[in-house]
Amino acid sequence: xxxxxxxxxxxxxxxxxxxxxxxxxxxxxxxxxxxxxxxxxxxxxxxxxxxxxxxxxxxxxxxxxxxxxxxxxxxxxxxxxxxxxxxxxxxxxxxxxxxxxxxxxxxxxxxxxxxxxxxxxxxxxxxxxxxxxxxxxxxxxxxxxxxxxxxxxxxxxxxxxxxxxxxxxxxxxxxxxxxxxxxxxxxxxxxxxxxxxxxxxxxxxxxxxxxxxxxxxxxxxxxxxxxxxxxxxxxxxxxxxxxxxxxxxxxxxxxxxxxxxxxxxxxxxxxxxxxxxxxxxxxxxxxxxxxxxxxxxxxxxxxxxxxxxxxxxxxxxxxxxxxxxxxxxxxxxxxx
Amino acid sequence: xxxxxxxxxxxxxxxxxxxxxxxxxxxxxxxxxxxxxxxxxxxxxxxxxxxxxxxxxxxxxxxxxxxxxxxxxxxxxxxxxxxxxxxxxxxxxxxxxxxxxxxxxxxxxxxxxxxxxxxxxxxxxxxxxxxxxxxxxxxxxxxxxxxxxxxxxxxxxxxxxxxxxxxxxxxxxxxxxxxxxxxxxxxxxxxxxxxxxxxxxxxxxxxxxxxxxxxxxxxxxxxxxxxxxxxxxxxxxxxxxxxxxxxxxxxxxxxxxxxxxxxxxxxxxxxxxxxxxxxxxxxxxxxxxxxxxxxxxxxxxxxxxxxxxxxxxxxxxxxxxxxxxxxxxxxxxxxxxxxxxxxxxxxxxxxxxxxxxxxxxxxxxxxxxxxxxxxxxxxxxxxxxxxxxxxxxxxxxxxxxxxxxxxxxxxxxxxxxxxxxxxxxxxxxxxxxxxxxxxxxxxxxxxxxxxxxxxxxxxxxxxxxxxxxxxxxxxxxxxxxxxxxxxxxxxxxxxxxxxxxxxxxxxxxxxxxxxxxxxxxxxxxxxxxxxxxxxxxxxxxxx
Numbered sequence: 001x002x003x004x005x006x007x008x009x010x011x012x013x014x015x016x017x018x019x020x021x022x023x024x025x026x027x028x029x030x031x032x033x034x035x036x037x038x039x040x041x042x043x044x045x046x047x048x049x050x051x052x053x054x055x056x057x058x059x060x061x062x063x064x065x066x067x068x069x070x071x072x073x074x075x076x077x078x079x080x081x082x083x084x085x086x087x088x089x090x091x092x093x094x095x096x097x098x099x100x101x102x103x104x105x106x107x108x109x110x111x112x113x114x115x116x117x118x119x120x121x122x123x124x125x126x127x128x129x130x131x132x133x134x135x136x137x138x139x140x141x142x143x144x145x146x147x148x149x150x151x152x153x154x155x156x157x158x159x160x161x162x163x164x165x166x167x168x169x170x171x172x173x174x175x176x177x178x179x180x181x182x183x184x185x186x187x188x189x190x191x192x193x194x195x196x197x198x199x200x201x202x203x204x205x206x207x208x209x210x211x212x213x214x215x216x217x218x219x220x221x222x223x224x225x226x227x228x229x230x231x232x233x234x235x236x237x238x239x240x241x242x243x244x245x246x247x248x249x250x251x252x253x254x255x256x257x258x259x260x261x262x263x264x265x266x267x268x269x270x271x272x273x274x275x276x277x278x279x280x281x282x283x284x285x286x287x288x289x290x291x292x293x294x295x296x297x298x299x300x301x302x303x304x305x306x307x308x309x310x311x312x313x314x315x316x317x318x319x320x321x322x323x324x325x326x327x328x329x330x331x332x333x334x335x336x
Numbered sequence: 337x338x339x340x341x342x343x344x345x346x347x348x349x350x351x352x353x354x355x356x357x358x359x360x361x362x363x364x365x366x367x368x369x370x371x372x373x374x375x376x377x378x379x380x381x382x383x384x385x386x387x388x389x390x391x392x393x394x395x396x397x398x399x400x401x402x403x404x405x406x407x408x409x410x411x412x413x414x415x416x417x418x419x420x421x422x423x424x425x426x427x428x429x430x431x432x433x434x435x436x437x438x439x440x441x442x443x444x445x446x447x448x449x450x451x452x453x454x455x456x457x458x459x460x461x462x463x464x465x466x467x468x469x470x471x472x473x474x475x476x477x478x479x480x481x482x483x484x485x486x487x488x489x490x491x492x493x494x495x496x497x498x499x500x501x502x503x504x505x506x507x508x509x510x511x512x513x514x515x516x517x518x519x520x521x522x523x524x525x526x527x528x529x530x531x532x533x534x535x536x537x538x539x540x541x542x543x544x545x546x547x548x549x550x551x552x553x554x555x556x557x558x559x560x561x562x563x564x565x566x567x568x569x570x571x572x573x574x575x576x577x578x579x580x581x582x583x584x585x586x587x588x589x590x591x592x593x594x595x596x597x598x599x600x601x602x603x604x605x606x607x608x609x610x611x612x613x614x615x616x617x618x619x620x621x622x623x624x625x626x627x628x629x630x631x632x633x634x635x636x637x638x639x640x641x642x643x644x645x646x647x648x649x650x651x652x653x654x655x656x657x658x659x660x661x662x663x664x665x666x667x668x669x670x671x672x673x674x675x676x677x678x679x680x681x682x683x684x685x686x687x688x689x690x691x692x693x694x695x696x697x698x699x700x701x702x703x704x705x706x707x708x709x710x711x712x713x714x715x716x717x718x719x720x721x722x723x724x725x726x727x728x729x730x731x732x733x734x735x736x737x738x739x740x741x742x743x744x745x746x747x748x749x750x751x752x753x754x755x756x757x758x759x760x761x762x763x764x765x766x767x768x769x770x771x772x773x774x775x776x777x778x779x780x781x782x783x784x785x786x787x788x789x790x791x792x793x794x795x796x797x798x799x800x801x802x803x804x805x806x807x808x809x810x811x812x813x814x815x816x817x818x819x820x821x822x823x824x825x826x827x828x829x830x831x832x833x834x835x836x837x838x839x840x841x842x843x844x845x846x847x848x849x850x851x852x853x854x855x856x857x858x859x860x861x862x863x864x865x866x867x868x869x870x871x872x873x874x875x876x877x878x879x
Contacts, residue, residue: 069725072745087571207454327377330378
């Protein structure tokens with residue numbers, strides 16, 4: 001029992017000493033890996049003298065935020081996917097930010113109508129087609145369900161947030177039954193059970209296991225920049241689907257201010273910074289994502305893929321159909 | 337038994353086990369929320385498949401770990417064969433390998449796009465998958481093998497401890513009565529070691545049940561997948577909690593069936609700890625056969641992944657190097673040591689209480705405190721957060737009631753929450769391993785001590801602890817190593833900017849580039865190896 005008391009006492013001292021630090025700081029709960037945001041955050045701290053603290057986890061941060069309630073130390077939440085942002089809003093865990101700087105930097109369709117959440121970068125759900133075996137790169141998501149692609153498609157788990165978002169958008173465009181027919185068609189065309197990550201799909205195309213693969217744009221960019229993975233990336237063409245009609249499906253990474261933020265002023269400063277030129281340039285150059293700030297250009301590599309037409313379906317619609325999309329994936333047993 | 341315990345022992349045991357059980361209670365409480373739609377939908381669609389996968393994986397891993405761990409333990413403990421001294425500790429090394437690293441390395445090596453199949457294709461001139469047959473690594477079978485590789489050391493370690501603690505007089509009698517090594521294994525050693533093996537296998541089963549990383553990599557959806565789908569996808573913590581409760585129930589049934597099977601058995605041994613073991617001399621052919629067996633397992637479970645890590649670390653050294661490794665290692669080490677100490681303390685207290693108490697329910701505290709191990713880490717973390725944050729809020733409200741500003745969150749979001757999470761998760765290991773050591777101490781020792789007027793506390797220190805110290809050592813080691821690798825609870829419960837080696841590596845694993853975290857993964861393994869070797873030496877010296 002003594003040791004428990006000792007540990008308890010230690011924890012209390014630690015907690016109180018932690019709380020005693022009073023210089024300006026911002027605390028972040030991040031669904032994004034710390035190493036991806038560290039370059040930006042470091043620059044921010046150098047420019048402003050505000051210390052930034054991070055907890056990264058892939059699951060459960062919203063739950064932690066909810067349990068901590070008004071005593072939470074977190075000021076900002078960073079996410080990798082639109083549905084997480086909507087989840088925070090639905091649970092009432094975030095608050096609106098009215099900042100001229102942010103509103104100028106981020107186009108209206110990439111932020112919440114109530115300004116509770118903001119996109120920071122966008123990414124395309126591309127199709128990657130074998131250079132050798134697929135000559136016609138005018139492919140739509142709908143084409144993937146046609147007999148022409150029988151046994152030729154590779155993808156990661158359907159339950160991954162990026163695929164769920166794509167299925168949600170299909171529900172928005174074709175209705176539940178239409179999307180179901182499409183998803184069954186895609187499942188029948190799979191070259192193998194959904195597995196691995198987005199990079200693994202491109203590698204599988206290179207190895208001849210399949211001819212087309214679904215994947216996010218920045219993964220391809222990163223593979224091209226990595227000497228070891230370039231070989232696989234060089235074997236595929238990056239395809240922007242549905243250019244003849246509604247355009248390619250996009251998803252966002254984003255941010256929101258927590259409802260009970262205790263460092264609101266500093267937090268908003270950081271949020272503004274993240275939408276500004278410096279941060280957006282790092283996002284573009286290091287992470288190969290599309291910046292939301294129109295004043296910042298994508299990296300040279302990303303720009304070389306050319307302009308494309310993006311699906312203008314509101315982000316909130318994509319998030320709204322999330323549960324339906326999951327149901328659909330269960331019903332057609334996409335991963336099994 | 338007849339020894340009178342004063343009220344402090346039962347009170348402490350019940351209170352402690354209740355505290356450890358609180359997070360699970362919170363999860364069970366959550367499961368009463370109304371969310372039947374999601375649950376019904378899952379039943380209608382994918383849940384039967386998930387359930388089947390879960391049962392197959394859990395049974396497969398349990399069985400295979402036993403088939404590898406038990407014979408290996410017996411060979412190492414009781415026989416002479418080439419390189420035995422090396423294997424004594426080498427067979428433990430896979431324990432230091434995080435399962436998510438092993439899974440990553442093997443899928444990378446063996447999948448279609450990986451180097452092994454690539455080389456085969458190049459060598460034989462095959463063009464595509466249709467030209468040849470190669471086992472698909474991402475299957476149930478693959479997941480079973482992978483989990484076994486990291487989990488069999490439990491069985492090996494606990495079974496070996498049991499074999500070593502077995503009274504040598506029995507083995508000698510068997511020998512004199514003409515038993516062959518095989519017969520003495522089957523008739524004496526195995527039945528005597530059964531409680532320890534049962535504990536080890538149930539630990540393996542629990543860990544398998546809670547695993548997400550490996551089955552996820554291997555694209556084998558199990559109940560854990562369903563738990564995360566329901567919670568994170570459908571946003572229903574109630575349905576997720578209900579699934580978790582279902583998993584716990586399954587496990588309870590399994591363990592009870594095993595206990596029922598040996599409820600009539602009682603074996604006690606008089607072991608002074610001073611007896612020298614007379615090992616069987618195996619014939620050269622058999623001896624080398626055993627060596628080959630051990631060598632194969634060692635290579636597959638440890639050498640290949642470790643060498644792959646080193647190779648990755650070399651080719652990605654610049655990306656992989658980080659100045660803060662020492663800080664991360666220190667964090668991991670301190671955390672793991674604290675947790676190991678606390679867990680052993682819990683194991684001894686509950687085990688001793690169970691032994692001495694005359695009450696009908698004296699075994700309940702140990703069982704209650706063991707359940708945390710089978711829960712998926714993130715769910716458990718939420719379970720820990722619920723009571724801790726309730727406490728924090730209560731405390732702050734109390735402060736406010738007196739017109740003061742509260743201290744904020746002093747338990748949740750601090751190191752205390754992390755340690756609590758780890759203890760809840762890993763106390764099962766300590767309880768199981770210490771309990772099986774207690775079981776081997778003959779009750780006549782208690783009787784003698786009591787007759788001589790020893791108090792229970794004095795008896796614990798003078799009589800029992802010296803006899804069960806090996807069990808305690810093994811428990812501390814296992815908890816330490818598990819804590820070094822622990823991930824989901826660490827991720828969610830940690831304070832700001834607090835990084836352990838495991839959480840650092842995980843960032844890269846989750847971004848699909850273990851290469852960049854390879855160096856840190858090597859540090860996890862190496863830091864885990866140090867206590868492992870020290871401990872093993874101390875175990876060996878006593879024999």
